[in-house]
Amino acid sequence: MKKVLFATTALVMTAGVAAAEVAVSGDARMGFIYDGDDLQFSSRARVSFTATGETDSGLSFGASFRVDQENGIDGEGDILNRSIDGLASQGTAGSVYVSGTYGKLTMGDVVSATEKINGDLYSVGYTDGAFGGDLEEITYLTGDGVNLDQGPNVLYEYSINGFNIAASMSDGSRVTCAGAVYGSLGCDDADLIADEDTDTAYSVAVGYDLNGYKLGLGYADNGDASEIVLSGEASFNDFTVKGIYQDLSDVAADDGVSIMEYDRTFGFSAKYDMSNGVGVQAFWRRDEFTLTDIATGADVDDEFDSYGIGASYDLGGGATLAGGIMDSDYQEDAVADMGIKFTF
Template sequence: MKKILFATTALVATAGVAAADVSISGRAGFGVIQTQAGAAAKVTNLINNFDLYFTGTTETDGGVSLSATVEMEGMGGAVSAFSHGNAILGNNNYAKSAAVAPTAVFSAKAGALSFTFGNTDGAFDRSMTEVHRIAGIGYENWAMDSFIDNNDGGNIARLEYAAGGITASLSYAGLDDSTGVGIKYSGDLGGANVTIGAAFESQTGSDYWGISGRAAFGAFSVGAGYADGDAAGPFNGTWNISAGYSANGVMVAAMYGDSDTAGTEMWNLMGTYDLGGGATAFAQYGERQNGTNSIASMGVSFSF
């Protein structure tokens, strides 16, 4: 992460002039992906993605920390495997990405209380704990290994209180009139590092809820999640489980997921190797619908 200090005047800086701390960060990835849908021939494509973030922070005299982040995501120039829409049921569309407009996130924090608005997570997504996945690059096998609440990016307001390992969240998204509430705990229990989350969300035409957890015992870790709701909601008896091992810069994991909706059974095998300097080599393979669809990908990702 690069940090640049901008004074509030373009003239000579003097004592007493306020300054804002501006940081630049990002992530990128490139590789190859092979997909097969039913009896169709396998399709192989090169993939790449680039995300860039500009964050400015300041603090009021009363101790309130303020920040704003401009996000420029999905700027890959070739085939991008980012999943959109209903992440549980998956997305097998790997067409060339359209131009992605910049989004913004604003936040204010005072002690244990914080408020965030913009292209951020709702309370459901914030509180649910993901099972094992290769995160941050987007080349996921249908992304069934993550729970998301809605597609109201850029229009979510979230109020949060965090203390003693417990985080309680309340959110509202205007586009689909969605109100969410969730709670998460992270800490050490019985020699294991544990994260447990539960959430409920009500939006126009549907209600849904979920519970999830993840625990690490040294190099070994396990995760599980379940979400359900009424017929109009995004979740229909959806569940997933995973297990992984991480040591000496190597991570290997497997996940399995299904739901009450036909054609959603799937599994993933994945692995990463730490190259140092924020770079990681990754590879994964997964199948869905009893092997009628498959995805394999490998490449390198890095952050800065």
């Protein structure tokens, strides 16, 4: 993404500390979304701050967050429930890192080690899959918005000779304050609703890159639930393909009538980026699960299939024209989007 430097390099007053800089970047989009019933206008604009620095000894450090992650105050001055979206000021949005010879350590709203190594299927559309519920994204057990009620998560990364190693975890401590602000270190006794220990979620993963080929293997544990994820990716000139397999254990949802236990998720995706700026993207995904009737105890095995295909055209200067169509057994009708997205 093209970066626009908003603040020039700031010289630190204290001796022995190297110079640091702050950059501002952004993204925006405008277009249309068809939700299966109606055609709707759709637009969004976001600004991101990225601060970086380096000590005299060569230790790198930095932080980044979006403007909409700076606080949890709504238009009426009330504190919002930020357990999902998070706050940069409390480490549940944005991230802070330190990096050196022995790897990179990042804390905040970070992805898990399993997701860092294996990633997701390729997105389609000008909203990058958001118009269809981000069906190209694999639902990992920890990280990337999960476990935010425990405060910041931590991710460690190290690379050597083509191998990429990662480990991540939550701290397993949940603090709930009045106003439903989670992970706050400044929660007064009068506002404290709950301070409890919960399951520490963790993940370990390893990947290998060699001449356009990538392999990944990861394991994650979140209480009784666990996952094993395998991935492979290969590039041939302008054509790239990727496959992901996720095996799940004790991952279930209970709606009071039945229990849905997820067994596995797997899928394939491909993209073709032509030299003239035209690109084509597609993915297929299947979720397999066991549905148990609570009253009778009867089990039924079932599956959901999801599809997506999209196209894009690079207009230059950070602007891209894109559109996509997605369909899934989760929803009754196919959905689509089309518009222009920008990076600044």
